[in-house]
Amino acid sequence: MPRYEFRCRACGDTFEVVRPMSEASAPSTCPQGHADTVKLLSAVAMTGRGSGAPSAPTGGGCCGGACAC
Numbered sequence: 001m002p003r004y005e006f007r008c009r010a011c012g013d014t015f016e017v018v019r020p021m022s023e024a025s026a027p028s029t030c031p032q033g034h035a036d037t038v039k040l041l042s043a044v045a046m047t048g049r050g051s052g053a054p055s056a057p058t059g060g061g062c063c064g065g066a067c068a069c
Contacts, residue, residue, distance in 0.1 A: 005042055010034035 003016045008030035017028050029035050 005040040006037045007040055008034045009036040
């Protein structure tokens with residue numbers, strides 16, 4: 001099950017909640033009992049590449065380096 005990170009606006013505590021994705025947007029109460037919490041955005045780190053994965057485009061700019069942006 002996914003973990004969602006929340007921060008309490010009242011006490012500043014940061015905590016995690018494990019719940020199904022269907023309840024991802026449901027509010028959560030902090031461990032101190034405060035209801036004024038906000039869900040934080042979490043960065044997901046992915047490493048490695050599976051076999052047969054397409055390579056990332058090289059170059060730069062808006063179209064892979066083919067224009068004079």
